[in-house]
Amino acid sequence: MAPVVPGDEKVSETSMALARQAVACRELGSTQYADLLDELVLDTDRGGPIGRLLADRPERPLHSALSLRLLGAVHRIALRGEAPELAARFPSCGGDGSPIPLGDFEDVVHRHRPEIDVELGNQVQTNEVGRSIVPLSFVHWVTTLGVTDLDWIEIGASAGLNLHFEKYGAECESGSLGDPTSTVRFDPSWFVSSPPVVREPATCRRLSGADPFALDVNDSDDSLRLLSFVWPDQIERFERLRAAIGIATASNIELERRSADHFVQERLADDSSLPRVVFHSIVWQYLSSEVRNGVRDALAGATASRDAPVIWLRMEPSGSAADVRVTVYDGGREPAEIGYHGRGFRWL
Numbered sequence: 256m257a258p259v260v261p262g263d264e265k266v267s268e269t270s271m272a273l274a275r276q277a278v279a280c281r282e283l284g285s286t287q288y289a290d291l292l293d294e295l296v297l298d299t300d301r302g303g304p305i306g307r308l309l310a311d312r313p314e315r316p317l318h319s320a321l322s323l324r325l326l327g328a329v330h331r332i333a334l335r336g337e338a339p340e341l342a343a344r345f346p347s348c349g350g351d352g353s354p355i356p357l358g359d360f361e362d363v364v365h366r367h368r369p370e371i372d373v374e375l376g377n378q379v380q381t382n383e384v385g386r387s388i389v390p391l392s393f394v395h396w397v398t399t400l401g402v403t404d405l406d407w408i409e410i411g412a413s414a415g416l417n418l419h420f421e422k423y424g425a426e427c428e429s430g431s432l433g434d435p436t437s438t439v440r441f442d443p444s445w446f447v448s449s450p451p452v453v454r455e456p457a458t459c460r461r462l463s464g465a466d467p468f469a470l471d472v473n474d475s476d477d478s479l480r481l482l483s484f485v486w487p488d489q490i491e492r493f494e495r496l497r498a499a500i501g502i503a504t505a506s507n508i509e510l511e512r513r514s515a516d517h518f519v520q521e522r523l524a525d526d527s528s529l530p531r532v533v534f535h536s537i538v539w540q541y542l543s544s545e546v547r548n549g550v551r552d553a554l555a556g557a558t559a560s561r562d563a564p565v566i567w568l569r570m571e572p573s574g575s576a577a578d579v580r581v582t583v584y585d586g587g588r589e590p591a592e593i594g595y596h597g598r599g600f601r602w603l
């Protein structure tokens with residue numbers, strides 16, 4: 256491959272992608288990565304080795320989140336104990352949180368180059384346990400529809416950590432959600448306003464999930480992969496993920512490597528006597544229009560009744576945040592659509 260020199264289109268694209276990621280990391284609370292990415296932008300602009308490495312890749316730097324693939328790969332090496340100079344600084348490895356010297360980062364990339372080359376071709380895979388706030392709240396709210404038992408179906412479930420939401424706990428002004436003794440807990444600061452809390456929330460009688468790129472928490476490499484994509488100075492998030500992995504490895508929930516459309520079609524094909532919930536969080540944008548239509552058709556065509564409705568619960572981006580929408584099918588039509596906290600409730 257021809258050497259890339261500063262001024263090349265691919266170099267400026269790489270530099271721009273790194274700069275954007277730096278802004279995102281700063282906004283989302285990772286100063287350590289933001290500072291490192293700022294250094295990498297300067298290095299790329301002067302034709303340095305990391306910029307060259309990224310610009311030589313066939314992937315588009317922004318679209319493929321190449322910078323996060325690289326940072327995740329290096330973080331993983333440090334978590335394995337093979338980059339002591341970075342571990343001494345990454346709080347996730349017990350480090351002091353001080354800035355990462357570019358030279359140290361470059362040395363690790365250089366020493367582990369074959370692994371880095373492979374990992375730059377693999378997509379970022381995250382499973383955000385904080386999103387369990389949605390199902391934790393939902394099982395309370397859904398009792399207002401007279402629903403007490405559920406068959407829970409999650410698509411784009413990643414490692415399936417949010418399928419364990421009933422084993423997590425949250426405290427809000429209206430009371431406790433889930434298991435208050437859990438090692439995965441959310442304090443009241445997670446809630447701007449509280450969902451309705453009832454004494455007997457609905458219970459999941461069956462839980463299943465699917466993701467074509469599902470990670471297996473019982474596989475130590477997969478668990479490490481999940482942990483490595485959490486930014487190393489976001490220690491609370493890191494510890495929560497680690498606790499959730501601990502809970503998931505001790506449980507047994509069905510998780511299949513399948514695309515959303517096929518999974519929903521199959522799971523909704525049987526005439527269940529239980530109300531069924533199809534849930535997804537931050538997945539819709541990753542689905543092709545064919546897969547999206549497959550999911551919509553399966554939902555609209557499922558056999559549903561007042562006693563056993565099919566409920567579509569989604570938490571997906573809306574403007575600068577995400578919103579939660581619930582659509583209830585109780586016999587082929589959608590009687591209601593609602594933003595989660597009750598705003599926008601609309602009988603159809």
Ligand SMILES: C[S@@+](CC[C@H](N)C(=O)[O-])C[C@H]1O[C@@H](n2cnc3c(N)ncnc32)[C@H](O)[C@@H]1O
Nearest residue numbers: 381382383411413466468514515536537538541
């Ligand atoms: C941003 S992650 C969100 C994961 C998880 N829902 C969460 O909130 O933590 C997006 C997920 O969509 C999955 N995905 C991509 N294509 C898919 C498909 N055709 N069907 C189902 N899931 C898909 C990815 O593998 C990834 O796990």
